[in-house]
Amino acid sequence: MRAYAVERLPEYMVPSAFVSLAELPLTPNGKLDQRSLPAPDFAGHMAGRAPRTEREGLLCSLFAEVLGLEQVGADDSFFELGGxxxxxxxxxxxxxxxxxxxxxxxxxxxxxxxxxxxxxxATAPAAGAERQEGTGSLAATPIMHWLRELGGSWKGFNQSMAVQVPKGADPARLRTTVQAVLDHHDVLRMRAVPTADDWELSVPPRGAVSAEDALRRVPATGLDARAWEALVESEGEAARARLAPDAGVMVQFVWFDRGPQCPGRLLIVAHHLVMDGVSWRILLPDLAAAWQDTAAGGRPELAPVPTSFRRWSRLLAENAGTPARTAELPRWQELAGAADPLPGTGTPDRARDVAGTTRSLTERLPSEVTQALLTTVPAAFHAGVNDVLLSGLALAVLERRRAGYREERGTGAGGADTDTALLLDLEGHGREEIVPEADLSRTVGWFTSLHPVSIDPGPVTDDELRAPGAALGRALKRIKEQLRTLPDNGIGYGMLRHLRSDGAAALAGRPAPQIGFNYLGRFPAMAPATGSARSTADAADWAVVPGVRGPLPRDPDMSVGHALEINAMTQDLPDGPELTVTWSWPAALFDEDDIAALAAAWFRMLGALAEHAEAPDAGGYTPSDLSLAALSQDEIEDLEAELRDII
Structure with missing residues (x-):
């Protein structure tokens, strides 16, 4: 059917999924009951056209591997399948x-x-000089400068992850595995010393950091769930306390040895200066590859790193001085000074609002809605997952603002009396392709970009906020276009703000947005065994073990960057993908009931967007999709309506 459609339809009209039904659901009037049609199940995706060449076949298998699908067709869109x-x-x-x-x-x-x-x-062998370029002194990146200026203690600022270790693991082989990744990924050996207005950063040569010092073995046999959790918590906090960036201690490995008959657990605690969400997707497979290579005494041979973190930091500094970056400055000045009303109970105080005072709330979105947000909704609107999530958030904040406005004034329905725009700090992965010769797909480090963005859903009435409809679709289109206007996904803001004196003078001192938002992407995860705690769930060797609680991510007296921080990620569980969102805030600024109401409103908006995307007239293109045509949104929608009438 796909091949038939491809021969007769333009590419954008070829369905991204085919669903087999015994019969079409009908309304009492005998018309098609569109709301009863099942959403496409991409997890059980039936691949389309078979690959015709060896290269197509290889890419189809790689698509399926990365997306967690059994099979992918040669014409299937990576992003419409959840990428x-x-x-x-x-x-x-x-x-x-x-x-x-x-x-x-x-x-x-x-x-x-x-x-x-x-x-x-075809891949070319990595240049021999690149290995040497990874060591020596290096320039601080924008996100490192942001951390230095934040204030408070950040010695233990970390990310952590737990993976399953093969049962009966040989200690010497595990040390060799850990040594391999310490030697291969230079930044894991970095030494970082802050100064008054800069950093002293250096990377020593291979072998300078020993796995003997970085790896700790902890006996953990015969523990019940409560004892296991207590042990992991205490050892995780001890690992965090051992981090010492100024001495080059950037990562700690804690091996929980559960005996010869039970797979162990390896808790990895890495300072945030050397680790981000993408880096875990490099480091963990490399640990597994190094372990496999050491079978029968073999020597680990990891895939090369085309561009070192040290070289990237130099390329960033060079790119910051280009005319293209200079031209961005007025736009960032405008954004940094935008209004930012957010209901709260207090005024931010950097000295008072530290990590030790924060509270958190974690919510999970049902898999059926998450699946639609990853596939159906982005496909309908030719958008990214971030576009969808941020649109839902802007609509939720607007709803809560109006509720607070009405409560404060004792009025009825809100509307034009409240601001519709939302200013927030948006985190990105930072691995933007701004330098043609840089390839960061194998580079471990903290690449995160952070920049302000104002998103405005436009005029939406209270009634339109309460139910799925075209108004929500229009809001998503507007916000998608607003995000598209930021060059290179906003990486230039940090470069101007922290790597140029004129940029610092123009942008420093402005109040930071109250909300920080970060979507970490999709992670594979294993479900817990029946009747067991999530922390003791069996997973595949070297796979992430869910539910293992690592150490606190921040030192208690580390300053908080935002009044409200939202960290979201998707886990691919056996029953389907699940969006997990953690909301964090200083206790003096918000009541938990207010945050819970905002979180519920966000999930409600996301569910409404997922439901709206199923409507026959939902979705469509926006001007950035058709840049060569120079059409306005109204002109595009008029053309789409004419096409629907013809079809």
Whole structure:
């Protein structure tokens, strides 16, 4: 059927999924009951056209591997199957290991295996000098400067992850595995000393950090769930306390040895200066590869790192001085000074509002809604997952603002009396392709970009906020276009703010947005065994073990960057993907009931967007999708309506 459609329809009209039904659901009037049609199940995705060439076949298998699908067709869109920008980097990395070379940008412009096969080249061996370029002194990146200026203690600022270790693991082999990644990824050996207005950063040569010092074995046999959780908590906090960036102690490995008959657990605690969400997707597979290579005494041979973190920091500094960055400055000045009303109970105080005073709330979105947000909704609106999530958040904040406005004034329905725009700090993965010769698909480090953005859903009435409808779709289109106007996904803001004196003078001193938002992308996860605690769930060797509570991510007296921080991620569980969102705030600024109401409103808006996307007239293109045509949104929608009438 797909091949038949491809021969007769333009590409954008070819269905992204086919669903088999015994019969079509009908209304009492005998018409098609569109609301009763099942949503496409991409987890049980039936692949379309079979690959015709060896290269197409390889790319189809890589698509399926990264997306967690059994099979992918040669013409299937990577993003309509649930891919995102972070997964595209992972795809680039795995393709490189398999001998194919293309960029993450090319994944966005050539979204199918068939299209990528036409542009992919053969990988070239990494330059011999690159290994040497990874060591020595290096320049601080914008996000490092942000941390230095934040204030308070950040010695233990970390990310952590737990993976399953094969049962009966040999201690010497595990040390060799850990040593391999410490030697291979230079930034894990970095020494970082802050000064009054800069950093002293350096990376020593391979072997300078010993696995003997970085790896700790902890006996953990015969523990019940409560004792296990207590042990992990105490050892995780001890690992955090051992981090010492000024001495080059950036990562700690804690091996929980559960005996020869039970798989162990390896808790990895890495300082945030050397680790981000994408880096875990590089480090963890490398640990597994190094372990496999050491079988029968073999020597680990990890895939090369094309561009070192040290070289990237230098390229960033060079790019910050280009005319293109200079031209961005007025736009960032305008954004940094935007209004930012947010209901709260207190005024932010950097000295008072530290990590030790924060409270948190974690909510999970049902898999059926999450699945739609990853596939159906982005496909309908030709948008990214971030566009959808941020649209829901802007609508939720607008609803809560109006509720607070009415409560304060004792009025009825709200409307034009409240601001519709939302200013927030948006985190990105930071691995933007701004320098053609840089390939960061295999580089471990803290690449995060952070920049303000104002998103405005436009005029939406209270009634339109309460139910799925075209108004929510219009809001998503507006916000998608607003995000598209930011060059290079906003990476230039940090470069101007922290790497240029004129940029610092123009942007420093302005109040930071009250909300910080970060979507970490999709992670595979294993479900817990029946009747067991999540922390003791069996997973595949070297797979992430869910529910293992690592140490606190921040030192208690570390300053808080935002009044409200929202961290979201998707876990691919056996029953489907699940969006997990953690809300964090200083206790003096918000009541938990207020945050719970905002969280509920956000999930309600996301569910409404998912429901609206199923409507026959939902979705469509926006001007950034058709840049060559120079059409306005109204003109595009008029054309789409005419096409629907013809069809």
């Amino acid at each position: 995102d920008s972070i997964l595209s980097i992972q795809l680039v990395s795995r393709a490189r290991s398999a001998g194919l070379l293309f960029s993450a940008r090319e994944v966005f412009t050539h979204q199918s295996a068939a299209a990528l096969a036409t542009v992919a080249g």
